[in-house]
Amino acid sequence: MPELPEMETYKALLGSKIGGLNISAIEIGREKSINVPVDKFTMQVSNQAVKTITRRAKYLVFQLQNGKCLLLHLMLGGWMFFGKEEDKPNRTIQVKLSFGEQHLFFIGLRLGYLHLLSPEEVEEEFKKLGPEVLNPDFTLDAFHQLMHKRRGAIKTTLINQEVLAGIGNGYSDEILWHAEIRPDQKINELDDQQLSRLYHSIQFILKRGIQQGGYMENPLYIGDDKTGGYQFYVYDREGQGCSRCNSSIIKSEISSRKTFFCPNCQQ
Ligand SMILES: [Zn+2]
Structure with missing residues (x-):
């Protein structure tokens, strides 16, 4: 299961690839990977720019232009690929976020998920977590x-x-x-x-x-x-x-x- 360094690596690399870009289309291959009906998810996420990507514990949070957040947990077996359609891995895709010609593919999300939440709901999820061990205040x-x-x-x-x-x-x-x-x-x-x-x-x-x-x-x-x-x-x-x-x-x-x-x- 990806841990802090894996998610931190994803955060940094994804930030340079999709930071500030507009999500032009969405495909949901597995409805259980998201937390709301597909049409609601599509309506609230499409045509939104990804403002920032942050990490907490083993989670990534994609902050959207409209204030909503996508909370990602890869759990066991989840991973991501970014690229053109012809370059995508020969695997089942649970969620695909498109940025024009390029796409972010979410793969292996059996236990993992991408949830559409408000910042308050994300905070609620994070309440149960212990301290971030690399924060300077964790002495x-x-x-x-x-x-x-x-x-x-x-x-x-x-x-x-x-x-x-x-x-x-x-x-x-x-x-x-x-x-x-x-x-x-x-x-x-x-x-x-x-x-x-x-x-x-x-x-x-x-x-x-x-x-x-x-x-x-x-x-x-x-x-x-x-x-x-x-x-x-x-x-x-x-x-x-x-x-x-x-x-x-x-x-x-x-x-x-x-x-x-x-x-x-x-x-
Ligand atoms: Zn030894």
């Missing part, structure tokens, strides 16, 4: 305070969107490897030094993820050499050597999520 102190209230395995907490926003299954393993902490460690058994290391690893890994273009498999457009450049340390690398100590990375399961870590240098 080391704020992190310590948040963690002191928690119990349970650290991995489960890192991916809980109501505690911290934007971290999912992939980057939680990367962060814990970087901080040299086992994913099944109990939070209340971590000392202050480990918690501080964890805070800095969250910052480091997510910024590295953004810088390297995240881990999505498919490019956003033809010639896109940014998307998918992220190199994993441990995630999906079962049996391969740890780049710190060369021990074999193992795969395990925590709260029924597949988890990768180095049994030697993560404690």
Whole structure:
């Protein structure tokens, strides 16, 4: 599932492709991907310019000229492609937003969705979310305070969107490897030094993820050499050597999520 760095990469690349452009046509291939009747969606979204694209947690918000918002969550398996009709991937398209000759194709939206909402409704959706971990006001102190209230395995907490926003299954393993902490460690058994290391690893890994273009498999457009450049340390690398100590990375399961870590240098 795309996480903070993937959505941040989409935000930046889409901003340069469709920012300020007018949505000239809409096609809905799967009505369940939207939240209102097709004709209402089409009426309120067509001929609107995309003013800005913002990100919160794993969501993107397309702000339209008329004040309405399109709230996107890709969930598991969702992705996007931008380009001409003849270049589109040979996949079922759930939603297509046209910008003249070019189109933004939404693919794999089975659990994911594109909802038409007012800014107030978007805020309501975001109320349940924890802090944005890369915001400057999310300080080391704020992190310590948040963690002191928690119990349970650290991995489960890192991916809980109501505690911290934007971290999912992939980057939680990367962060814990970087901080040299086992994913099944109990939070209340971590000392202050480990918690501080964890805070800095969250910052480091997510910024590295953004810088390297995240881990999505498919490019956003033809010639896109940014998307998918992220190199994993441990995630999906079962049996391969740890780049710190060369021990074999193992795969395990925590709260029924597949988890990768180095049994030697993560404690
Ligand atoms: Zn290791």
